[in-house]
Amino acid sequence: MKYLLKIVFHVFIGALLYYVNVFPRIFFFTVLLYFFIDIKVVHKNEKSTAVLKACAYLVGAEVIFRMTGAGIFMSPQNTL
Numbered sequence: 764m765k766y767l768l769k770i771v772f773h774v775f776i777g778a779l780l781y782y783v784n785v786f787p788r789i790f791f792f793t794v795l796l797y798f799f800i801d802i803k804v805v806h807k808n809e810k811s812t813a814v815l816k817a818c819a820y821l822v823g824a825e826v827i828f829r830m831t832g833a834g835i836f837m838s839p840q841n842t843l
Contacts, residue, residue, distance in 0.1 A: 780831055787833030794824060 779786045798817035805813040827833075 777827070780827060780833075787828065787831035791828055791833040794821070 776790065780790060798813075798820070802810065802813045802817060
C-alpha cells in the first residue's frame with residue numbers, strides 16, 4: 764500500500780510540474796532541501812546510503828528539471 768501511495772504522489776507531482784508554471788522551481792528547491800537535511804540528520808552509519816538515495820532520485824528527476832527549466836545546475840546530484 765505504501766508503494767502505491769508513493770506512485771500516486773509522484774503522478775500528482777508530475778501533473779503539477781506540467782500544469783503549474785512556478786511549481787518546478789519550488790519542487791527543485793524542496794527536493795534539494797529535503798535531501799540536504801536528510802543527509803545531515805541521518806546517523807553516521809547510514810550516511811552513505813542517504814547520499815546514494817539522494818543522488819539516485821536527483822538523477823531521475825534531472826530529466827524533469829531540465830524539461831521544465833527548474834534546475835539551476837546542469838547536474839544537481841554532483842553538488843551533494
